[in-house]
Amino acid sequence: MTTTPPHAARPADALATLTAALAELQAARMAPHAFSQLARSQPALLTALPPRYAQVLTDLLDRLESSALFSEESCSFSQSGLIDNLQTWMDRASGQIAEATP
Numbered sequence: 702m703t704t705t706p707p708h709a710a711r712p713a714d715a716l717a718t719l720t721a722a723l724a725e726l727q728a729a730r731m732a733p734h735a736f737s738q739l740a741r742s743q744p745a746l747l748t749a750l751p752p753r754y755a756q757v758l759t760d761l762l763d764r765l766e767s768s769a770l771f772s773e774e775s776c777s778f779s780q781s782g783l784i785d786n787l788q789t790w791m792d793r794a795s796g797q798i799a800e801a802t803p
Contacts, residue, residue: 715746
């Protein structure tokens with residue numbers, strides 16, 4: 702498990718922090734709860750994105766935390782599928798941040 706980096710002040714920095722943390726989660730070096738906590742504590746990123754991004758991220762994180770309570774594929778959604786969806790969210794968020802950054 703890695704240590705939690707400080708909250709990033711710029712949206713692009715926050716996204717980079719989450720991207721690195723997602724790689725740690727995929728490699729099983731970060732617990733789902735730790736990733737979720739880190740993702741929820743990035744106000745600069747969430748306020749820079751359209752409101753629907755925060756809603757979708759919250760939903761994905763809630764499901765990720767729930768899936769961690771069960772074995773890998775025993776609940777209605779798989780942890781690996783959720784990680785894939787989080788990667789898609791990050792890719793789209795990156796596009797939004799890039800468009801908003803001059």
